[in-house]
Amino acid sequence: MKKTRTLVLLSVVLAIIVITLGAYTRLTHAGLGCPDWPGCYGHLDVPKTAQEIERAEQAFPERPVETQKAWNEMIHRYFAGTLGLFIATIFIIGLRMRNQGMPLYLPLALLATVTFQAALGMWTVTLKLMPVIVMAHLLGGFITLCLLYLLYLRLTPYTIESGNKNLRQYSIYGVIGIVILASQIALGGWTSSNYAALACTELPICQSGWQQQLTFENSFDLVPPKRDTYEFGFLNHAERVTIHAMHRIGAIVTSVYLIWLALFILSRTSSRFFQRNALAVLAILAIQVSLGVSNIVFNLPLPVAVAHNVVAALLMLSLITLTYSLRRRVKE
Incomplete structure (x- = not known):
């Protein structure tokens, strides 16, 4: 259980980093730094060479490549994807240890939330920063963090005087x-x-x-x-x-x-x-x-x-x- 609590704590820290990167991406107007999802101009990273940039701009003529904005967006996606893998691992552990006092509903809620959060990330791009989607994506990040932190508290034994x-x-x-x-x-x-x-x-x-x-x-x-x-x-x-x-x-x-x-x-x-x-x-x-x-x-x-x-x-x-x-x- 101690190792699981450590994993959850690391996930809490990672969720705070994701929220930070999300805010930075939004405030630097990089939400459409990559006009497609989950890659960037058809790449797993950002187009770098002159040939890659030329092909990218031919594929997305309405969105010229802005390298810095694209990297802001992709770094946010990398960290968010890693957080999703952490949460999936927590859910699997919860499923296996449900008879040993490990909460199950909280990991299940986390998995559902982060899955919907991924969909919101996609819609943020495909719906071109529609305000309600952007706001929901921000709230989804906060909900993910809060559920992770609540799970950490649940796994932390302490008695209050x-x-x-x-x-x-x-x-x-x-x-x-x-x-x-x-x-x-x-x-x-x-x-x-x-x-x-x-x-x-x-x-x-x-x-x-x-x-x-x-x-x-x-x-x-x-x-x-x-x-x-x-x-x-x-x-x-x-x-x-x-x-x-x-x-x-x-x-x-x-x-x-x-x-x-x-x-x-x-x-x-x-x-x-x-x-x-x-x-x-x-x-x-x-x-x-x-x-x-x-x-x-x-x-x-x-x-x-x-x-x-x-x-x-x-x-x-x-x-x-x-x-x-x-x-x-x-x-x-």
Whole structure:
């Protein structure tokens, strides 16, 4: 079981790397760096020689080869494919060890999720960055990471010393926090996939007059009008302002709730374990808010924008740790 737990932990780390690479690929506008799937211009890697590039551009005349963007996309695919193999291995182990206390449903859910995630990766390319597919692909990465981390927690034996035996009843507040944070991550994915990250350039919500620009008629339509490509977006400025403003408001709601949750837990327990977990949520939230503000102040610098995605994942993992631990049996 220890070796399996190590494999799951490695998969958690790999999933974080995949999320990082996915954000980098999206933010460098490399989502269509390879116009086909799963290869790149018919290759298992990127066309390199002049002859290969010429043949590639003849096969895909609408998409000239941009080597750097193509490598960004393919490196992301390599890591995602490796993660898929890790998860398939975990499922096989779960199947073989189901009578020895190894969870089976979590590995099964992981296998189903990563399989659908592969389909979303294909549709991201074939449907030319349709926003709902791009957002779903981002959420699929987060779901994969969360399921892997939950499996790791399930495989980790630990007993929690608590100064209050009734903490279990407060786990519902953690679940609510997870739902709120997941909704905010989805809003972030919708903002990014519709190229609305720079629609608002002032704090705290948007520039002057943003309330008059709000329009919900087309801003959140999951099925957009058919287009040859959705790269660089198709919504007008007011619709992008609406999406961005909702993401900002969502950030405020999420921050207020998570601050309340952490302070609530701190006030209800003398357990150092739960105090550390609650403080971790506060610390990661502070970093995430700082990154969000920096994105606006410094005009979406690439390292900060990528870190904003990664820290969102870490914030979710810290919240899962807190909520899952509240559900565990405490030492009498």
